[in-house]
Amino acid sequence: MPSTSSAPSAPPSAASPYEPRWLDEEEMAAWRSFVTASNLLNRRLERQLKEDSGLSHTQYEILVHLSAAPAGSLRMTELADKLVTSKSGLTYQVTQLEKMGLVGRRSCPSDVRGVFAELTDQGRELLREAAPGHVALVRELLIDVLSREQLAVLADGLGQVSARLRLDDAL
Amino acid sequence: MPSTSSAPSAPPSAASPYEPRWLDEEEMAAWRSFVTASNLLNRRLERQLKEDSGLSHTQYEILVHLSAAPAGSLRMTELADKLVTSKSGLTYQVTQLEKMGLVGRRSCPSDVRGVFAELTDQGRELLREAAPGHVALVRELLIDVLSREQLAVLADGLGQVSARLRLDDAL
DNA sequence: AGTCGAGAGTTCAAATTTGAACTACTTGCC
DNA sequence: GGCAAGTAGTTCAAATTTGAACTCTCGACT
Numbered sequence A, B: 001m002p003s004t005s006s007a008p009s010a011p012p013s014a015a016s017p018y019e020p021r022w023l024d025e026e027e028m029a030a031w032r033s034f035v036t037a038s039n040l041l042n043r044r045l046e047r048q049l050k051e052d053s054g055l056s057h058t059q060y061e062i063l064v065h066l067s068a069a070p071a072g073s074l075r076m077t078e079l080a081d082k083l084v085t086s087k088s089g090l091t092y093q094v095t096q097l098e099k100m101g102l103v104g105r106r107s108c109p110s111d112v113r114g115v116f117a118e119l120t121d122q123g124r125e126l127l128r129e130a131a132p133g134h135v136a137l138v139r140e141l142l143i144d145v146l147s148r149e150q151l152a153v154l155a156d157g158l159g160q161v162s163a164r165l166r167l168d169d170a171l
Numbered sequence C: 001a002g003t004c005g006a007g008a009g010t011t012c013a014a015a016t017t018t019g020a021a022c023t024a025c026t027t028g029c030c
Numbered sequence D: 001g002g003c004a005a006g007t008a009g010t011t012c013a014a015a016t017t018t019g020a021a022c023t024c025t026c027g028a029c030t
Helices: A027-055 A057-068 A076-083 A089-099 A121-141 A149-169 B025-053 B057-068 B074-083 B087-099 B121-141 B150-170
Strands: A072-076 A103-107 A115-119 B072-076 B103-107 B115-119
Touching: A027 A057, A027 A121, A027 B025, A057 A072, A057 A076, A057 A089, A057 A103, A057 A115, A057 A121, A072 A076, A072 B087, A076 A115, A089 A103, A103 A121, A115 A121, A121 B150, A149 B025, A149 B103, A149 B115, A149 B121, B025 B057, B025 B121, B057 B072, B057 B074, B057 B087, B057 B103, B057 B115, B057 B121, B072 B074, B074 B087, B087 B103, B115 B121
Parallel strands: none
Antiparallel strands: A072 A115, A103 A115, B072 B115, B103 B115
């Protein structure tokens, strides 16, 4: 009896109005490995970043997104979107980063309600220091484990999945 | 200038002793889509499960793993491993589930230190109710978005990634 | 037997995350 | 102009997560 993660082990003929389409072995394996890899990877990156730079993965990603943005700054909402996190969660983390001197807040000229999070020089510098180690680990644990083709499929497939999810959310 | 998530936007010729191998566009895309899809998916599943069954994704997975285990029971440590979570985190969640009457604790006969988490009838029942909706959503958002080949690659590739991570952790 | 390092779970305090409520501002439209 | 509906961010309380410290037990070895 296959050990599944999304269904009780042996779907009995019972309970729900329409018999759902359970996941077959391959589908189950894909889903399982996705969840597991994601969790394991997160734990590892979290640990490494905290040890090497004192940043959480979330904080690191905030810096990255800001550094990639036009003036090293992004509106809070836009940033929250890119990070896929809650607005309140972002408010919290930006405050933390502000205390650390890595990020600043400026108010938006065109919209009084708006707030820009902005990378400080110190933030840029810390990111510069933190990036190599982080990238190296991502490479070691994920990128270099997969072939070029596998990477392409990952990018493609999960890109579609993300796109679909973003659409749904926008409803 | 490519927007990367693991490196500052334009890797300047600076800072670290050995110039790291940055991620090229494809690699970056793969990594980005993985992280994003994972976050989006988690948020969605979390929401759905909570609404439909009052369970968090973590709690749901605990029930699943237990239901798939020999006597509907697993040692705490083993369960924590499967879930990829901290021991203390598991202690907390098992206590929650216990309060809800979905899981029980039995002590291990052969090892006084050991504790089994065990699915109750009520737990089995709730899982039976929760599973169809959850599976349907996983299918809709991930499985059915990908082709059979893409799924195979996912399972394979991420399986390897997980295996590697598990090995490393065991060091 | 006696001891010492490792393992199993729990407890604890601190950090994080989240949704809901709230404030203040914008916008589209009469 | 003036309003209703929607937006941007923050605040707040509650739930969760984590690592470190701690307790107790196992096991191997002397």
